Amino acid sequence: MGDEAQHVHFEEATDGIKNNDIVVKQKSLKKIEIQLGFLQIHHVYEVSFVMSRSVFVAEVAGYEQNDEPVPNINCRMVGIDQEGDNVVLEIKFKALKEKLVREKIALKYENDEVGLEFVARVLGKGKG
Secondary structure, three states: OOOOOOOOOOOOOOOOOOOOOOEEEEEEOOEEEEEEEEEEOOEEEEEEEEEEHHHOOOOHHHOEEOOOOOOOOOEEEEEEEEEOOEEEEEEEEEEOOOEEEEEEEEEEEOOEEEEEEEEEEEEOOOOO
16 A cells, blocks of 8 residues: 555535534524534634524614523623624534533523524544
8 A cells, every 4th residue: 555645535415414504493482593513522613603683672782691590601602793684693612522512592681582502513533
């Protein structure tokens, strides 16, 4: 074999199932699930995604991350902006353990609260 590098080529999947796009699903009136796909352990990700404005009753700029009863240090809201009928959210996500990870945060403004659950498949060292 020598010192030649080994190369493997795969055809690009066209079914749209095995991609790493962010998927936003509304689970109930005030609960949103955001699927982040595959991430690597011990990495910090800045995630930006678009969701419908319909779950927010007030001006989106007034919403802040609710840290009661315990703050989520692995998932923090960095920014929130409104663009027409959509909301652009920026999140900082820390992948600190392997396997399926679910991180929940709540965005609150006065008496309104929107729950966000982030789901990611975190791959261990040397697995992705």
